[in-house]
Amino acid sequence: MAQRQSGGAGGGTGGGAPEGSAITGRASFDEVVSRLSSGYRSIGDMVYEVLRQALLSGAFAPGEHxxxxxxxxxxxxxxxPVRAALLRLDAEGLVEFHPRRGAVVKTLTAEQLVEIYELRDLLETHALRKSMKTMTADRIASLRRNAELLDSEEEGEGFLDVRVRFYRELYDAERNPRLVELIEDLRSSVGRYLLGWRVSGSRSHHGRHTTLVDHVERGDVEKAETALHDHLREVSEGVAKILSGESDREPDSEFPA
Structure with missing residues (x-):
């Protein structure tokens, strides 16, 4: 982790993206630059962190040069330092660096998507079974409160915050921190490709969370697993359509994956 010091690096942010560049109009990138462009020991560390955060937050589109x-x-x-940072990001799998053509934001292939959701299904159903063995009345009450919020709230930042709380409680992150961390990493590996999208008229979360809590409260492991499996399958199919351009989803907020 880079040690920080006071003062800027490289003479400040240099303003926004130049007109006509690949990043024109991406205010989110300017925000990342403004937030992270000072306080690093080296310019190289700062540039790397700025570009990494911009990629992870969806400031650049998949396939963008x-x-x-x-x-x-x-x-x-x-x-x-930009070239050096892009080479580091290539090693991390966030961009593809071509010596003559430059760097391109890495895209998610259909095969990778299938693998991610197969792993999610295995890990999340395992986490659900394990968590249900030690379920308590207090956790059920917390799950139901958050489930009702999720089933009534539109997608967006508030939805995502509640969703994180819901699944951490559902999978008992306190007892299973590494398991939940792996699940969240897999979710994030897809989620960054979907920033700015939502499902028009989707049934993906209406009543689903509350129904899942009903199964958990009754201790019905089979129905709870089936509900979770069906949700992950539905989401993976929706994501595949978005990434292939076959979906009629419109840019608005984040897909509830």
């Missing part, structure tokens, strides 16, 4: 010169101007540094 990242122009080193435009990025350097937006951050307020030379091209050298």
């Amino acid at each position: 990242l122009r080193q010169e435009a990025l350097a101007t937006a951050i307020g540094v030379s091209r050298l």
Whole structure:
């Protein structure tokens, strides 16, 4: 982890993205630059962290070409640390760096999507079974409160916050921290491709969370697992349509994956 010091790096942010660049109009990237462009020991660490956070937060679209010169101007540094950062991000699997063509934001293939949701199904049904063995009345009450919020709330930042609380409680993150961490990592590996999208007229969360809590409260492991499995299958099919361009979903807020 980079040690921080007071003061900026590279002479400030250099303003927003230059007109005509690959990042024109992406206010979220400017926000990341503004938030992270000062306080790092080295310019290289700062540039790497800015680009990494921008990628993880969806500031760049999958398949988007990242122009080193435009990025350097937006951050307020030379091209050298940008190139070095992109090479690091290539090693992490966030971008694909081509010596002659530059860097491109990595996309999610159909095969990778299938693998991710197969792993999620295995891990989440295991977590559910394990958690139900030690379920308490207090946890059921907490789950029901959050389930009712999820089933009545539109997608967006508030929805995502409640969803995190719900699933951490459902899978008993206190007793199973590593298991829940793995599940959340898999969810995030897909979620960053879906920033800005929602499901129009989807039945993906209307009543689903409350029904799942009903099964859990009754101790019906089979029905609880089936409900969870069906949800993950539905979500994976919806995500596949979004990534293939076959969906009629419109940009608005985040898909409840």
